[in-house]
Amino acid sequence: MRYWLMKSEPSEYSIDDLVRDGVVPWFGVRNYQARNFMRDQMRVGDGVLFYHSSCPEPGIAGVAEVATAAYPDATQFDPASKYYDPKATPERPRWYHVDVRIRQKTRLMPLAEMRGYPELANMRVLARGNRLSITPVDPDEWRFILARLGVTG
DNA sequence: GCCAACGTTGGC
DNA sequence: GCCAACGTTGGC
Numbered sequence: 001m002r003y004w005l006m007k008s009e010p011s012e013y014s015i016d017d018l019v020r021d022g023v024v025p026w027f028g029v030r031n032y033q034a035r036n037f038m039r040d041q042m043r044v045g046d047g048v049l050f051y052h053s054s055c056p057e058p059g060i061a062g063v064a065e066v067a068t069a070a071y072p073d074a075t076q077f078d079p080a081s082k083y084y085d086p087k088a089t090p091e092r093p094r095w096y097h098v099d100v101r102i103r104q105k106t107r108l109m110p111l112a113e114m115r116g117y118p119e120l121a122n123m124r125v126l127a128r129g130n131r132l133s134i135t136p137v138d139p140d141e142w143r144f145i146l147a148r149l150g151v152t153g
Numbered sequence: 154g155c156c157a158a159c160g161t162t163g164g165c
Numbered sequence: 166g167c168c169a170a171c172g173t174t175g176g177c
Contacts, residue, residue: 007163031172054163111164129170131162 002046003137004037004066005125006100007053015050015061018102026097027073028083034134039070039096047142048100051125052108053133059110063151067101106149119144 006026008014018024029035048064072093075083088094114120124135137145146152 009163033172058164129162131171133162 003142005049007051007133009054010052023101037134042066059108062105063103067099070096073097
């Protein structure tokens, strides 16, 4: 069992959208490191911290889980999509993603609060200059955050 | 394979 | 809107 933090811009897709949809295909990732995390390391049932980025109140907004193994991102083949990749073909897909399922919306844990906890000081998402949209979360960090959010089990 | 230029991310 | 940081591209 692994744990992850996945960023989403709430103007594109928010925790409330995930509550409404239940499950969402995490399409549109165009970074090799993030793709490799999904394709090579994620397993069904892995824990996910749903993080709001590029917005007035960045921070953790809910808890979710990996719902499927990785599969090819359909938008890479669609010339009308902003995620279109002319170098990808159905025979040789370049981009993969998993589906993510809601567990629960939580109170927002703002970025500033996260930075205030020594227990989270090593989180990759807090590292200076970090731009990765998907980052691993240590089990201790996961447990600490869920406790601070009042999430049990 | 190097590396400068360019584009993107994302907090502030 | 600014700008630091970093990934990607492409000429050589």
